[in-house]
Amino acid sequence: MTKRTAFFISDSTGITAQNLGRALLTQFEFLAFEHTALRFINTPQRAEHARHVIERAAERDGQKPLVFSTLLDAEIRASLQATPCVYFDLFESFVSRLEAELGVCSQPVRGHSHGMTDHEHYFSRMEAINYTLTHDDGCTVAHLDEADLIMLGVSRTGKTPTCLYLSLHYGVRAANFPITEDDLDEMRLPSVLLPRRAKLFGLTTEPQRLQKIRQERLPNSRYASLRQCEYEIRQAEALYRKLGIPCLSTTLISIEEIAATIVDTMGMEYSRLLPTAAPLYSN
Amino acid sequence: MTKRTAFFISDSTGITAQNLGRALLTQFEFLAFEHTALRFINTPQRAEHARHVIERAAERDGQKPLVFSTLLDAEIRASLQATPCVYFDLFESFVSRLEAELGVCSQPVRGHSHGMTDHEHYFSRMEAINYTLTHDDGCTVAHLDEADLIMLGVSRTGKTPTCLYLSLHYGVRAANFPITEDDLDEMRLPSVLLPRRAKLFGLTTEPQRLQKIRQERLPNSRYASLRQCEYEIRQAEALYRKLGIPCLSTTLISIEEIAATIVDTMGMEYSRLLPTAAPLYSN
Numbered sequence: 355m356t357k358r359t360a361f362f363i364s365d366s367t368g369i370t371a372q373n374l375g376r377a378l379l380t381q382f383e384f385l386a387f388e389h390t391a392l393r394f395i396n397t398p399q400r401a402e403h404a405r406h407v408i409e410r411a412a413e414r415d416g417q418k419p420l421v422f423s424t425l426l427d428a429e430i431r432a433s434l435q436a437t438p439c440v441y442f443d444l445f446e447s448f449v450s451r452l453e454a455e456l457g458v459c460s461q462p463v464r465g466h467s468h469g470m471t472d473h474e475h476y477f478s479r480m481e482a483i484n485y486t487l488t489h490d491d492g493c494t495v496a497h498l499d500e501a502d503l504i505m506l507g508v509s510r511t512g513k514t515p516t517c518l519y520l521s522l523h524y525g526v527r528a529a530n531f532p533i534t535e536d537d538l539d540e541m542r543l544p545s546v547l548l549p550r551r552a553k554l555f556g557l558t559t560e561p562q563r564l565q566k567i568r569q570e571r572l573p574n575s576r577y578a579s580l581r582q583c584e585y586e587i588r589q590a591e592a593l594y595r596k597l598g599i600p601c602l603s604t605t606l607i608s609i610e611e612i613a614a615t616i617v618d619t620m621g622m623e624y625s626r627l628l629p630t631a632a633p634l635y636s637n
Numbered sequence: 638m639t640k641r642t643a644f645f646i647s648d649s650t651g652i653t654a655q656n657l658g659r660a661l662l663t664q665f666e667f668l669a670f671e672h673t674a675l676r677f678i679n680t681p682q683r684a685e686h687a688r689h690v691i692e693r694a695a696e697r698d699g700q701k702p703l704v705f706s707t708l709l710d711a712e713i714r715a716s717l718q719a720t721p722c723v724y725f726d727l728f729e730s731f732v733s734r735l736e737a738e739l740g741v742c743s744q745p746v747r748g749h750s751h752g753m754t755d756h757e758h759y760f761s762r763m764e765a766i767n768y769t770l771t772h773d774d775g776c777t778v779a780h781l782d783e784a785d786l787i788m789l790g791v792s793r794t795g796k797t798p799t800c801l802y803l804s805l806h807y808g809v810r811a812a813n814f815p816i817t818e819d820d821l822d823e824m825r826l827p828s829v830l831l832p833r834r835a836k837l838f839g840l841t842t843e844p845q846r847l848q849k850i851r852q853e854r855l856p857n858s859r860y861a862s863l864r865q866c867e868y869e870i871r872q873a874e875a876l877y878r879k880l881g882i883p884c885l886s887t888t889l890i891s892i893e894e895i896a897a898t899i900v901d902t903m904g905m906e907y908s909r910l911l912p913t914a915a916p917l918y919s920n
Contacts, residue, residue: 442735608751
C-alpha cells in the first residue's frame with residue numbers, strides 16, 4: 355500500500371509544525387505516513403516549489419497529502435490550500451479564539467517562536483551550553499557554584515547527552531560527574547559535591563542495557579561485563595538512596611522525557627529560559 | 638497591570654503544548670503573559686494539583702488563565718476544563734478531522750511524540766551526539782568519513798552549539814573545524830578537508846558581534862580586537878566563496894534557525910531521523 359504523505363510546512367524553521375503534526379500522527383500509529391518538512395516557505399518562489407512538491411506527492415500517492423501548516427502569509431497560505439491536499443492550519447482556529455478572548459487583534463510576525471527575539475535569554479542559553487561543555491565528566495570543579503544542576507551516574511548512563519539537552523533547551527547550567535569505582539566501593543561522593551547536595555541528580559539504568567552500551571565501547575572488558583555493570587548500578591542506586599539524591603532510570607525513556615522529568619523534579623523553571631515564568635508550580 | 642497566566646499542560650514532556658502554545662502567544666507579543674508548564678499530568682493526584690494551581694492563578698490574576706493542553710485522558714481533561722480557565726485543546730479538532738479524513742479512529746497513546754518509540758532511530762541520535770562531541774574543534778580527524786557535515790568557521794562563530802543542536806535534533810553527525818590564521822593568510826583549507834568538500838558548511842558573523850564575544854573570553858587581546866575580527870571574517874568569507882562552500886551568517890538568527898537552514902540547504906532529511914522521510918524535497 356502506498357504510504358500517505360504528510361507535509362509540515364512553515365515560513366520559518368518548521369519546528370512547531372513538525373512538533374504538532376507528528377504528535378497528531380502518532381495518534382494514528384497503525385497507519386504509515388511519509389513525513390516531509392518544507393521549511394522557510396516565505397517567498398513566492400519557495401511557495402511555488404512547495405505547491406509543486408505537494409502536487410507531485412498527490413499524483414504519486416493517488417491520494418491527497420496531509421498538510422500541517424503554520425504559515426502566516428495569507429497569499430502563500432491560499433495558494434497552498436488550492437493544491438490537492440487536506441490542509442490543517444495549526445494556528446488559525448486558536449488565533450481566532452484567542453483574539454475573541456483577549457479582545458484584541460493578533461499581530462502576525464513570522465518566525466518569532468523559534469527566532470532570536472530575546473537576546474539576553476538567548477545568550478544565557480548559549481552560555482549554559484558552554485558551561486555544560488566545560489563541566490563535562492567532572493573535568494573541572496572550577497565554577498561548580500555556578501551550576502544549576504550536577505548530574506551523577508556511572509559511566510555510560512547518559513549524563514552528557516542529558517546535560518546538553520538541558521542546557522540547549524532549558525538554559526540549565528548542568529555539570530556532570532562520573533561516579534568512580536572507588537566512590538562506589540566506599541559508598542561516598544567526592545567531598546567537593548557534599549556542600550552542593552541540593553543540586554545533585556542521579557541517573558541509573560538497567561545493568562543489561564548498560565552492559566550492551568559498554569560492550570560496544572570496550573568489547574569483552576571487565577568494564578563491560580554484566581557482573582561489573584550490576585555491581586556499579588546496585589552501589590550507585592544505594593548511594594543515591596543513602597544521600598537522598600533524586601534519581602531516574604533512563605532505560606525506557608527518551609532524552610526529552612529525561613530532561614523534562616529533571617526540570618520538573620528539581621523545580622527548575624528558569625526565569626532566564628522563560629522570561630515570564632510564574633513561580634506557581636514548584637515542587 | 639496583572640499579567641495573564643498561560644499554562645501549557647501535558648500528560649508527558651509538555652514539549653508539544655509549550656511549542657504550539659508559545660507560538661500562538663507570540664502573535665500577541667504586545668501583551669504580557671506568565672508562562673507556566675505543567676508536565677506529566679497523568680495521575681488523579683497530579684490532575685488535582687494542576688486544578689489547584691489553575692484556580693490559584695485565576696484568583697490571583699482576577700481573570701481566567703489560558704490553558705493550552707495536549708492531554709489525552711478524557712477524565713483528567715474534563716476535570717481541568719471545569720476550572721475557571723479558557724481551555725485550548727491542541728489535539729481535539731485536528732484529531733476529529735484526521736479521523737474523518739482517514740476513515741479510522743485514533744488510538745490515543747500518550748507521550749509517544751517525544752517518547753522512545755523507535756529505538757534504532759533514538760540510538761542513532763545518541764550516536765550522532767557522541768560523534769559530534771568527539772569531533773569538536775578539529776580535535777580528531779579519525780572517522781571524518783562518517784561525518785554527515787563538517788562545519789567551518791573562525792573561533793567563536795557558534796560552530797559547537799550548532800553542531801550539538803544538529804546532532805540532538807536532526808541526528809546529524811557534525812564534525813567541526815576551526816579555520817586557523819595560517820589557513821586564512823594562505824586562503825586554503827587543511828588538505829584533509831578537500832576531498833570532503835560536499836560536506837562543508839561555513840558559519841560567519843559580523844565582526845562587531847564577534848569582537849564582543851571574544852572580548853568576554855580574552856579581554857583586550859589581539860584575538861578580540863576589532864581589526865583582527867574584521868580580518869578573519871573577511872578572509873573566511875572570501876575562502877567560502879573561492880571554494881564554493883555554502884555559508885550562513887549567525888548574527889541575527891537563533892540556533893534553531895541556523896540548524897533548520899543548514900538541514901534545508903544541505904538537503905539533509907535523514908532517514909534515520911525521520912524513518913519515513915520522503916526524498917521529495919531536496920535541493
